[in-house]
Amino acid sequence: MKRLTYLLRRLQWALLSILFVITLNFFLFRVLPGDPARAGIRDPRLTAQAQQAIRERFGLDKPVINCFETLNPLKLGKCGVNPLETQFFIYVGNLLRGELGTSYHTNRPVSSMLGEALLNTVLLVGAAQVFSIVFGIILGLVAAWKSHTAVDFTALTASLVAWSLPTFWLGIVLLFAGSTWLGLPVVGKLTPGMAYPHWGAKAADLGRHLILPTLTFTIVVLGEYMLVMRSTVLDVLSEDYILTAKAKGLSTFQILKDHALRNALLPMVTIVALNLGFTVAGAIQIETVFSWPGLGLAIFDAVGRRDYPMLQGAFLLIAVSVITANLIADLLYSYLDPRIQAGQS
Amino acid sequence: MKPVTGQKTLLSVRHLSVGYESEGKLLPAVEDVHFDLREGEVLGLVGESGCGKTTLMLSLLRLLPVAGRITRGEVRFGGQDLLDLSETEMSQVRWRDIAMIFQGAMNALNPVLPVEQQISEAIRRHDASVSAAQATRRVEELLEMVGITANRKDQYPFQFSGGMRQRVMIAMALACRPQVLIADEPTTALDVMIQAQILELLLELRERLGLAVILVTHDLGVVAEICDTVLVMYGGMTAEYSDVDRVYNHAVHPYTQNLLKAFPDLSQPNARLISIPGYPPRLDALPSGCRFSPRCPAAFERCHQETPGLYTVEEGHTARCFLVEGKV
Ligand SMILES: Nc1ncnc2c1ncn2[C@@H]1O[C@H](COP(=O)(O)OP(=O)(O)O)[C@@H](O)[C@H]1O
Ligand SMILES: [Mg+2]
Numbered sequence: 001m002k003r004l005t006y007l008l009r010r011l012q013w014a015l016l017s018i019l020f021v022i023t024l025n026f027f028l029f030r031v032l033p034g035d036p037a038r039a040g041i042r043d044p045r046l047t048a049q050a051q052q053a054i055r056e057r058f059g060l061d062k063p064v065i066n067c068f069e070t071l072n073p074l075k076l077g078k079c080g081v082n083p084l085e086t087q088f089f090i091y092v093g094n095l096l097r098g099e100l101g102t103s104y105h106t107n108r109p110v111s112s113m114l115g116e117a118l119l120n121t122v123l124l125v126g127a128a129q130v131f132s133i134v135f136g137i138i139l140g141l142v143a144a145w146k147s148h149t150a151v152d153f154t155a156l157t158a159s160l161v162a163w164s165l166p167t168f169w170l171g172i173v174l175l176f177a178g179s180t181w182l183g184l185p186v187v188g189k190l191t192p193g194m195a196y197p198h199w200g201a202k203a204a205d206l207g208r209h210l211i212l213p214t215l216t217f218t219i220v221v222l223g224e225y226m227l228v229m230r231s232t233v234l235d236v237l238s239e240d241y242i243l244t245a246k247a248k249g250l251s252t253f254q255i256l257k258d259h260a261l262r263n264a265l266l267p268m269v270t271i272v273a274l275n276l277g278f279t280v281a282g283a284i285q286i287e288t289v290f291s292w293p294g295l296g297l298a299i300f301d302a303v304g305r306r307d308y309p310m311l312q313g314a315f316l317l318i319a320v321s322v323i324t325a326n327l328i329a330d331l332l333y334s335y336l337d338p339r340i341q342a343g344q345s
Numbered sequence: 346m347k348p349v350t351g352q353k354t355l356l357s358v359r360h361l362s363v364g365y366e367s368e369g370k371l372l373p374a375v376e377d378v379h380f381d382l383r384e385g386e387v388l389g390l391v392g393e394s395g396c397g398k399t400t401l402m403l404s405l406l407r408l409l410p411v412a413g414r415i416t417r418g419e420v421r422f423g424g425q426d427l428l429d430l431s432e433t434e435m436s437q438v439r440w441r442d443i444a445m446i447f448q449g450a451m452n453a454l455n456p457v458l459p460v461e462q463q464i465s466e467a468i469r470r471h472d473a474s475v476s477a478a479q480a481t482r483r484v485e486e487l488l489e490m491v492g493i494t495a496n497r498k499d500q501y502p503f504q505f506s507g508g509m510r511q512r513v514m515i516a517m518a519l520a521c522r523p524q525v526l527i528a529d530e531p532t533t534a535l536d537v538m539i540q541a542q543i544l545e546l547l548l549e550l551r552e553r554l555g556l557a558v559i560l561v562t563h564d565l566g567v568v569a570e571i572c573d574t575v576l577v578m579y580g581g582m583t584a585e586y587s588d589v590d591r592v593y594n595h596a597v598h599p600y601t602q603n604l605l606k607a608f609p610d611l612s613q614p615n616a617r618l619i620s621i622p623g624y625p626p627r628l629d630a631l632p633s634g635c636r637f638s639p640r641c642p643a644a645f646e647r648c649h650q651e652t653p654g655l656y657t658v659e660e661g662h663t664a665r666c667f668l669v670e671g672k673v
Contacts, residue, residue: 148411239452240447240451240452240453241452241453241454241455241456243408243447243453244447244453244454244455244517245455246408246439247406247408247439247440247444247445247447248439248440248466248467248470248517249436249437249438249439249440249441249467249470249471250436250466250467250470251436251470254466254470258458258466259455259458262455262457262458263455263456263457266457336457337456337457338456338457338459338501338503339456339501339503
C-alpha cells in the first residue's frame with residue numbers, strides 16, 4: 001500500500017517533468033538565434049511568395065503564443081488571437097497525436113525518422129549496456145573481494161584505462177583493427193545493395209555491422225561500471241552484516257551473492273539508469289565514427305542542416321528517455337530495498 | 346546462585362598474540378593471553394575501550410579484519426587447534442560450535458533480507474539435510490524462544506526496535522545450537538531498561554541450553570552478577586584472571602583494584618565504569634616496561650623497565666604484575 005503511494009508519487013513527478021520539458025523544448029527553439037523560418041528557408045533566391053508558402057506549410061505564420069491579457073502583465077505574445085490558433089497549442093495538439101512535425105531537410109515526418117533512428121540506437125546501446133552491466137558487476141565484485149591483490153590491480157588498471165580512453169579515438173582504432181584483421185564491415189547498418197536470400201542472412205549481416213560499435217561502447221561504459229561496483233562492494237564488505245555472514249560460516253560465494261551483491265546493486269541501479277537515459281544521446285561519437293544510423297548520428301546531421309523540427313523532436317525524445325530511465329530506477333530501487341517499500345527512507 | 350559449571354574444558358587459549366599491520370609495522374593489539382572456558386561457564390571479559398577485547402574475540406573465530414594477524418598462540422577447541430584448520434574447516438566451526446553476537450549489533454543484520462532468511466541460511470549452511478520447511482519451523486521456534494512472535498519472521502531488520510533486533514541476533518546465534526556463545530558488548534547501544542532485559546534473556550537461555558558464554562562488557566556490576574570467571578585486560582594483555590569472587594574480593598593487580606574502586610556499588614548493576622586518571626596506551630607508542638606503569642599508583646623502578654610475566658597468585662588466579670611475583 002505504502003509502496004503504491006510511493007510509485008504513484010514517482011509517476012506524478014515523471015509526468016510533471018515531461019510537461020515541463022515539452023514547454024521548455026518548444027520555447028527553446030523559438031528563443032535560439034536564427035528563427036525556425038529562416039533556418040528552413042535559406043535560399044535567398046526564393047520569392048517572398050514562395051517563402052510565405054513555406055512558412056504556412058510549417059505553420060510558422062501563426063503567432064507563437066497568445067498573450068492571455070489578464071494573466072500576463074508583460075503582454076508577451078500576440079493578443080487577440082484564439083489560443084488554439086497559436087503555434088504552441090498546435091505543437092502540443094500534434095504531440096498528443098504523436099506528431100512531431102516535418103523535417104526541413106527530408107520533408108518526412110520527424111516521428112518516423114526518429115523512430116527508425118531510436119530503434120537502431122536501442123539495438124546498439126542495448127547490446128552494449130547488457131554486456132557492460134553484466135561484466136562490470138562481475139568484475140567489480142571480484143576485484144573488491146580480491147582487493148589489493150594482483151587480480152584487483154589488473155582489473156582496476158584496465159578499467160581506469162578503458163574509462164579514460166577518448167570514445168572516438170577508441171572507435172577509430174577498433175575500426176581500423178577490425179576491418180583490417182577481421183574483415184568486419186565498418187560503415188552503416190547493412191551492406192549496401194546486398195540481396196538477402198532469407199531474414200537469417202540479413203540478421204547475420206546486421207550482427208557483423210554491430211560488432212565493432214558495440215565493442216567500442218562496451219569498453220567505454222564497462223570501465224565506469226566496474227569502478228563504481230568495486231568501490232560500492234568495498235563499502236558493503238566493510239559493513240557489520242558481512243562480518244555476521246562470515247561468522248555464520250557462509251561460503252565466499254554465498255556472502256557475495258546473498259549479502260554483498262544485493263546491497264551493492266542499490267547504487268548501481270541509479271548509475272545505470274542515469275547512464276541509460278543519457279547514452280541514447282551519448283552514442284553520438286560512436287555512431288558518427290561508424291556511420292551507425294542511430295539517434296546520435298541523426299542529431300549530428302540535424303545540427304549541421306539546421307533541421308529544427310528534427311532537433312526539437314530528438315531533444316524531447318532524449319528528455320523523455322532520461323525521465324523514464326529514472327522512473328524505472330525508482331521502481332527497481334523500491335523492489336530491491338525493502339525500506340522504501342515500507343515508506344521509510 | 347550460580348549454576349554449577351561442568352568440568353570439561355571446551356575452549357583453551359594459550360599465548361594468543363594478535364597484531365594489526367600498519368605502515369609496515371605490526372601493532373601488538375593482543376599479547377600473550379591465556380584463558381580456559383569450561384562447559385556452561387560464563388566468562389566475563391572486561392577492560393577499557395581499545396584494550397583488545399573485540400580483537401581477542403574475533404581472533405578466536407579467525408575473523409580479524411584484513412590488517413589483523415595472529416602472530417602466536419593456540420586456540421584449542423574440541424581436541425584441535427583452530428589456528429591450524431583450513432579456511433573451509435574453520436567455516437564449519439563458525440556458528441555451529443562457536444557463535445558470536447557483535448558489538449554494535451544494530452547493523453549486524455542485513456537490511457535488505459527478511460530475518461527468516463538470515464537465520465535459516467545459517468541453519469542450512471551447517472546442516473544440509475534440513476529442508477526449507479524444517480528450517481522455517483526452526484526459525485519460528487527460535488524467535489518464540491527469544492520472545493518474538495513467529496509471524497514477524499518475514500519482516501526486515503528496520504521493522505524491529507533496537508532491543509528486538511538484538512533478540513533476533515540472539516535467536517540467530519543459537520540457530521545451530523553452538524557450544525560457545527561470544528557476546529561482544531551485546532547491550533552497549535541499547536537503553537538501560539532494554540539492556541537488563543537482553544541480559545536476562547541471555548542468562549535464561551544459557552541456563553536452559555547449557556551454553557558456555559564469553560561476555561564482553563564494560564559493566565562490572567553485570568560481571569559480578571552473572572559471571573563465573575573474569576578476565577581483566579589492559580593494553581592488549583591480561584591484567585588479572587580468576588573466578589569472580591577472587592577478582593572482586595582479593596584483586597591483586599592495581600588496575601583491577603582501581604577498576605573496582607571506581608565502581609564501588611555492586612548492587613547497582615546499571616552504573617557505568619568510571620575511568621582511572623590517564624589514558625590507555627596507544628599501540629604505536631607503548632610505554633616501556635609494564636603497559637600500565639604510567640598510570641599505576643603502585644609502580645616502582647622495575648615496572649618502567651621490564652614487562653612483568655603472568656604470575657600465579659594461587660591455583661586458578663593469575664595476574665601480570667611484579668607485586669605478585671614470588672608470592673607462590
Ligand atoms: N582494523 C584495525 N586496524 C588497526 N588497528 C585496529 C583495528 N581494529 C582495532 N585496532 C586497534 O586495536 C586495539 C584494540 O581494539 P579492539 O579490539 O576493538 O578493542 P576493544 O574491543 O577492547 O574496545 C585498538 O587500539 C584499536 O585501535
Ligand atoms: Mg570492542
